[in-house]
C-alpha cells in the first residue's frame with residue numbers, strides 16, 4: 001500500500017495555522033505584520049544577561065521534569081501574593097515549554113475517546129485540534145458579538161454527562177474580552193455537582209485595562225479545586241520565542257498533567273528557568289505591564305480614529321479588533337489578504353477562530369509593537 005493512502009490524516013481539516021500563513025504573506029508583500037501576536041521590541045536586557053550568566057555557569061543540561069524548584073517556588077510566592085491562593089511548588093506547580101504545550105498536555109491528560117469539551121469561541125486555535133487528537137469532541141459556544149459576553153445559562157445547556165472539560169481564556173485572544181468576577185461565580189455555579197475540569201488559559205493575566213483586576217480561576221475556591229491554570233512568560237516578559245510557561249493545579253490534576261508532560265517534553269530549557277526565578281523578584285516588570293499596553297491600545301485607537309474601521313472594545317490582551325462592515329462586504333479572509341497586498345498591513349481574520357467560520361467582518365490587529373510601527377500601520381489604515 002502506498003504511504004499516501006495508508007497515512008490517514010488525524011486532522012483532515014487542519015492546514016498550516018493562519019498565523020504562519022499571514023506572517024508569510026506579510027513578508028511576501030513587504031507589509032507591516034500586525035497579524036501574529038508578538039512584540040517587535042526587545043525584552044529587558046537584564047533578563048538576557050541572567051540567561052547568559054546561567055549558561056556560562058554551565059546550567060545547560062536537563063532541568064528536573066516539573067521544572068527548576070527555585071522557579072516553582074518563586075511562582076508559588078507570586079501567585080500567593082497577587083491572588084492570595086496557595087499552590088505547593090513541589091506538587092502543584094509545573095514549568096512547561098510554552099502555554100501551547102501545557103494546553104495540549106492538559107487536554108491529553110484529561111480527555112478520553114468520546115468525551116466532550118466545551119470551548120467558547122472565537123478561541124485560540126490550538127484547543128480544538130488538541131481535543132480531536134485525543135479522541136474528544138469539541139462543543140462550541142459562540143460569544144455574543146460584538147462585546148463577546150457569555151450567557152452562562154446557554155453554556156450550562158451544553159454540559160451533560162459526557163462533558164469532561166471546559167476551556168476558558170481571560171483576557172481573551174482574539175477578542176480582548178475579559179471575564180468578570182460575576183462570570184466566574186456563574187461558571188462556578190453551573191459546574192456544581194459535575195466532575196467537569198476547567199482548563200483556564202490565563203496567558204494574558206498581566207495585560208488587563210481600565211483598572212479592571214484579572215479574575216483568575218484561582219480566586220474562586222470551588223473553581224480552583226477543579227482547574228488547571230496555564231500561564232506564559234512569553235506574553236509577560238516580551239519573550240514569545242523562549243517558549244516558557246507554567247501550570248498551576250491541585251495535586252491530583254498536576255499528577256496526571258505531569259504524566260503526559262514528562263513524555264511530551266520531559267522538561268523546559270534550564271538556563272531560562274534559572275533566569276526567570278531571579279527575574280520574578282522584579283515585581284514592577286509584571287505589575288507595570290497593563291499600563292504599558294493600555295497606553296499602546298489607546299495610542300493605536302487614537303491613530304485610527306476617524307477611519308472607516310469600527311473600533312471594538314478591548315479590555316485586555318494585546319489585540320484590537322476592528323470591524324470593517326462600512327468598508328466592504330468581502331469575506332474577512334479575502335479582505336485581510338487584500339489589506340496586506342494593497343495597504344501593506346497584515347492582520348488576522350477572526351472567522352478562523354470559529355468552527356463554523358462565523359464571519360462578522362472583523363479583523364484582529366496586534367498592538368504589541370513600537371509606536372513607529374503602529375503609526376505606519378495606522379497611516380495606511382486610515383486610507384482604507
Ligand code: PMP
Pocket residue numbers: 037097098099100101124169172173201203232233234240243244245
Ligand atoms: N493561549 C493563548 C490565548 C495565546 O494567545 C497564546 C499565544 N498566542 C498561547 C496560549 C500560547 O502561548 P505560548 O507561546 O507560551 O505557547
